[in-house]
Amino acid sequence: MITLRVNGETHTVDVDPSTTLLYVLRNDLGLRGPRFGCGLGQCGTCTVLMDGRAIRSCMRPVSRATGEITTLEGLSATGELDPVQQAWIDEQVPQCGYCQNGQILTAKALLDRNPTPSDEEIRQGMNGALCRCMTYYRIQSAVRRASEAMADRTNGADGVGGEVGR
Numbered sequence: 001m002i003t004l005r006v007n008g009e010t011h012t013v014d015v016d017p018s019t020t021l022l023y024v025l026r027n028d029l030g031l032r033g034p035r036f037g038c039g040l041g042q043c044g045t046c047t048v049l050m051d052g053r054a055i056r057s058c059m060r061p062v063s064r065a066t067g068e069i070t071t072l073e074g075l076s077a078t079g080e081l082d083p084v085q086q087a088w089i090d091e092q093v094p095q096c097g098y099c100q101n102g103q104i105l106t107a108k109a110l111l112d113r114n115p116t117p118s119d120e121e122i123r124q125g126m127n128g129a130l131c132r133c134m135t136y137y138r139i140q141s142a143v144r145r146a147s148e149a150m151a152d153r154t155n156g157a158d159g160v161g162g163e164v165g166r
Contacts, residue, residue, distance in 0.1 A: 002062050006031070007074030017063035022046045024062045025071060033072025033101045037130075044102030044129035049074075054109035072101045075108065083153065084108045087146035095133035102129045107143045115154075116147055 003012045006029060013028045025031045025048065034057050037045030041056035048057045051067035075082040081089075084107050094100050103126070110117060110125035117125060122143045131139065 002065075004062070004065055004069060005067070006069045007071060007077055008068075013062070015062060018061050020058055021048070021060040021062050021065045021069070022057035024065075025057060025069075031071050031073055033105075035098065035101055037098070037102075042128070042130070043099070044106060045099055047102040047105045047129065049105055049109055052109060052112055054106045070105075072104060075104070082108065083149040084111065084142070084146040087142040087149060091138050091142040091145055093135055093138045093142050095135055099129065099131045099133075103131065103139055107139070107146065110143065111147055111150060115150055117143070119144075 001012050001014050002017060002024075003010060004024070005011075006025065011029055013024055015024055015028060022034055022036060025034050026036075034048050035045040036058060037043035039058050041059040044056070046056055046058040047054050049055070049068075049070040050060075050065065052070075057065075075085055084104050088094065088100065088104060093103070106126055106129040110122070114121060114125070119140060122140050126136075126139060126143065
């Protein structure tokens, strides 16, 4: 038996300890955010956050999955979209959508580490989250937009007494 903390809830699963975290999240917990892409940890579609760090769940044995795990579903667990998710919608990033789990969670980890990245830091931070539709410019714009939205939230610019005329 393995106990995991996923999206704020504790789960106990009866699986072989060498089973990948990806398979446990999808098959045992029914989460559809992380996806199988390459199976080698190179494309990023299986990305989850573990204690805030982006990791590839297709390569991580469930026995080594410690701390708080956050999937795409966990970003909006309260019913409100995370600024990164909202920026993805506003910038119309997805085309086929297959990579979006990895893109969004990689961006979330980047912005949590560096709330105001430069364009170069965005490109470096998103390196390894592949998009076969080549929407990299829209991804970069969405990361920038999310960064600004997070700064506005921190500074109280929520439309009520915050900045006017942006």
